[in-house]
Amino acid sequence: MKIIVCVKQVPDTNEVRIDPEKGTLIRDGVPSILNHDDANALEEVLRIKDQYPDTHVTVLTMGPPQAKEMLTDCLAMGADEAILLSDRALGGSDTWATSNALAAGIKRIGDYDLIFAGRQAIDGDTAQVGPQIAEKLELPQVTYVKEFQLNDREVTVKRALENGYELIKLQLPCLLTAIKELNKPRYMSVPGIYKACTQEITVWNAEDIKVDLSTVGLKASPTNVYRSFTPAPKGKGITVEGETAKEMVSNLVGSLREKHII
Structure with missing residues (x-):
């Protein structure tokens, strides 16, 4: 079985500050981490690998060269392969443009049985990229996965709703997005760290994934963040x-x- 996990490097929100004059995030000196929900998605896939050792796990992300550090952590946790989509042409992409790039990257990877991703990123909280990827790849999808069970080519998931749960069965291939209640991510192992430090991370640019440049990047992004601000303190x-x-x-x-x- 071949599984792709879409992950993202995000700033640690516990350390984020906002420039009161510019209304923008101050990222200097803020450590970057693996997005929390993506860690849950990776953990669930690694549990599948524990059960079926022949499973091949690929982690995929889009970002600057620094994102290699996060991908190395994913390899140290147990992933088999890491791919970084990095190109100035992809910079400034919103969720729509990001999903275009990631979908193109997944098409370049080719053969896969399952795609897992986190529900949302802590630096945006949109929960849009996963579903958008599924739509562009014409895959069935289930979001907000709280419980997961694999049986041959069929998966059964328990989907969290505001007022209850849904029990859904669907066939592979499909795309799922995880929430934190799904599991508790594992720590990196010493053998895993050693292996990850000696393993090469594949880097693809926009030309490598053959993405339409008119669908990625800042100019192709229909949404923009005009201002970030801290809510006024209560009395x-x-x-x-x-x-x-x-x-x-x-x-x-x-x-x-x-x-x-x-």
């Missing part, structure tokens, strides 16, 4: 005092009546 809370619980409730009710809230 200071009020502590309701009282000797007993009954007295505190009475004081709270009195305060709400004074403000004409009740």
